[in-house]
Amino acid sequence: MLTVESLKKSYDDTAGRASGRRSDAGTRVFAVGGVDFEVHDGELFTLLGPSGCGKTTTLRSVAGLERPTEGRVTLGGRVLFDSKHGVNMRANQRGLGMVFQSYAIWPHMSVFKNVSFPLEVMPRAKRPGRKEIEDRVRQVLEVTELGAYAARAATKLSGGQQQRLALARALVTRPELMLLDEPLSNLDAKLRETMRFELKRLQRELNLTAIYVTHDQSEALVMSNRIAVMNQGRIEQIGKPREIYTKPATRFVAEFIGTSNFIEAKVVSVSGGEVQVDAAQGRLVAHGVEAAPAVGDTVLISIRPECVDLSRERRGDVPNEWSGTVLTRAFMGDVVDHIVGVGDLEVRNRSNPNLSIPPGTEVHFSVAPDKVTLVPVD
Ligand SMILES: Nc1ncnc2c1ncn2[C@@H]1O[C@H](COP(=O)(O)OP(=O)(O)O)[C@@H](O)[C@H]1O
Ligand SMILES: [Mg+2]
Structure with missing residues (x-):
């Protein structure tokens, strides 16, 4: 060693x-x-x-x-x-x-x-x-x-x-x-x-x-x-x-290793590894949080583009579902990226290239709670 x-x-x-x-x-x-x-x-x-x-x-x-x-x-x-x-x-x-x-x-x-x-x-x-x-x-x-x-x-x-x-x-x-x-x-x-x-x-x-x-x-x-x-x-x-x-x-680390969506948010509840945060665009719940913050803390949420599940229909029964409008679409052969505008926030989604939604379309996306990562604000 x-x-x-x-x-x-x-x-x-x-x-x-x-x-x-x-x-x-x-x-x-x-x-x-x-x-x-x-x-x-x-x-x-x-x-x-x-x-x-x-x-x-x-x-x-x-x-x-x-x-x-x-x-x-x-x-x-x-x-x-x-x-x-x-x-x-x-x-x-x-x-x-x-x-x-x-x-x-x-x-x-x-x-x-x-x-x-x-x-x-x-x-x-x-x-x-x-x-x-x-x-x-x-x-x-x-x-x-x-x-x-x-x-x-x-x-x-x-x-x-x-x-x-x-x-x-x-x-x-x-x-x-x-x-x-x-x-x-x-x-x-x-x-x-x-x-x-x-x-x-x-x-x-x-x-x-x-x-x-x-x-x-x-x-x-x-x-x-x-x-x-x-x-x-x-x-x-x-x-x-x-x-x-x-x-x-x-x-x-989050920026250097691949790309990530960053959303600033405030902690509203902490219970075990489950943390709820409020961002300007809506509420998010994170599971499996190891170093739990305190209620009232400002944190940075990191979500990988491939963890953003994008669809044309609103599902309603899934956690962390937000709505927005497709701003741009970029086809890269093996994957396709959609940038979705939610208020003034831009959220990047990465999907299988079968999915192709033109700019201007209203869409909905969700993020599994264990894919919502809290990053200490530095
Ligand atoms: N022989 C040297 N003399 C002076 N500065 C050096 C020398 N080698 C490296 N540095 C400086 O030290 C820092 C780290 O360099 P280095 O270890 O080569 O980085 P990396 O391998 O990650 O690119 C840099 O700012 C570089 O300019
Ligand atoms: Mg080197």
Whole structure:
């Protein structure tokens, strides 16, 4: 297990200027402003967030390629970094495998040689014998489905194959932890999608423990066991993909992961996990609310577009039924979105493309109470 505690990193350059963000405390500027997380054995843990939020800095700090300003990092009981005790293990001592966005394969070497090289340059005491090197290379080339290309020049591989080669090269040393920084972002859209599944399969088959960095929310949702959503050098929420999506802890998370409807409302009753709120447009009831607010609190309601059940007829017997007028309709092939105006509020609905209601039509929609999420107002 990897643990990261109170990790902070500021880049103060020699000219006295600094980049990143201002800390709460004062003028010091932090690229990573104090993050805590654990990665369990066999888990693919993702750092997800917009460009510049501190994902790479966090990863490089774990790798030992960046010296954190503060914090503690341990892996399977070994202390990799501890600012209080002056511990900073060298990157090549940490036993990690790394694959980056610009996965520079060695162009003048064969596929086989690309993978065997990291073993051949190990210190003599640790270096496996020739036969074992050969066996281990063959084995990782098999799992990455490159066995047939062993003798080929690395440059004669396709983009996806080069990507797998970079992975094979990182795997061959049998790292305790893999660090992957946007490894798919240089591939075209189609290949990226295939590779998501391949990477996930490999990770599962080999029971790899990995930290995966991406700014792509669908990639994170598909691949991860757990996700940490980062914003401005901090973690806003850690959870399983489904939790992050259905129970966003903050407005930032709700907005960043997919799209959502936000409605400001006042709490009128709380009983167990059932909360009733009044918005300017009407009343809503929410079920399964974990952190219940107090009566009188102002809250933000988040409703995913696909949880808005739209119809031409009023049903009357369903909770959270509101009426409005279709303002726009957008067909996107596999789904269709209708924007419904309710007073001055615009509610987005996402449906199966069989549903198509022209703008100007009066419509009704409802939302199941367990799909009504309360987001703390920040
Ligand atoms: N070597 C560096 N020197 C100065 N500032 C840096 C350096 N690397 C990153 N930063 C700054 O730190 C912040 C976080 O960057 P980074 O960790 O690369 O974010 P991400 O990987 O999420 O896009 C950004 O504001 C970035 O400009
Ligand atoms: Mg980055």
